[in-house]
Amino acid sequence: MTDHANEDPLDPASHPADGKYWSLRALGRNGLPAQFEIDGVVYRRTQTIKHDFFAATGFYASQAGRKVVLKMGRAEKFLGWPLDWLGKWLCERELRFYLRLADLPNIPGVVGRVGKTGFVHEYVEGQPLSADRPVPDGFFDNLLALMSQLHRRRIAYVDTNKPENILLGDDGLPHLIDFQISYDLYDLDDWPWSRWLLARLQREDVYHLLKHKKKLRRDEMTPQELEQSQRRSWLINLHRTIAKPYMFVRRRAYKKLKASGKLLPEGSK
CATH class of the missing domain: 1.10.510.10 (Transferase(Phosphotransferase) domain 1)
Known part of the structure; x- marks a missing residue:
């Protein structure tokens, strides 16, 4: 299997950028690993599909063609403050839901862990x-x-x-x-x-x-x-009232950073 890590549009190695903006991404300059191993099987990254402040997500495949998804929580410091504890907590918290629902065929099964802030689940075709x-x-x-x-x-x-x-x-x-x-x-x-x-x-x-x-x-x-x-409930109305101005400012800021080449696009799932 060909390793596509160098062709990944969200791989930091493929994009020169001003270093001060890497702190906005969960894994900073490192990005997702090019490969990892679980139970003796090596999985290589085929695509990074999302990389935001809280987590990075990517598609991987084994030599035999098995596809999986790796999600890694935040490990990068922000403004000098270590946030790996947050990434670990978010990882373990989300993993708990997947394990609680492991018997349902419509929920991807858990494959394993990667590092302190990452877990792997099955890929859904x-x-x-x-x-x-x-x-x-x-x-x-x-x-x-x-x-x-x-x-x-x-x-x-x-x-x-x-x-x-x-x-x-x-x-x-x-x-x-x-x-x-x-x-x-x-x-x-x-x-x-x-x-x-x-x-x-x-x-x-x-x-x-x-x-x-x-x-x-x-x-x-x-x-x-x-x-x-x-x-529509009051809870949704409250959320929209709070979220709308935040999302407006966030989108404008991210759009400006992406246009300048200082921030990579987040991608989508």
């Missing part, structure tokens, strides 16, 4: 949910059923507003990836207020799934689902 691709009959019913299984285990996915985290597999079924901001009762313990928050977040999970369904397969929606998809 498919594409992110998009208006550019036809969505098969029953897809959203299967997706809602999958989300119900998470909710029964007292997990809120939280990130259903991002269609790129919902994969339409080559098998025609939905698959969920990226549990970085998912929520359960582990971190905050089982208190009345934390259970209340869990229930609210689970409700938002369904709301966003129905918004996707309304956009992509409105013909399959029931009257009740249509009503639910129009019922």
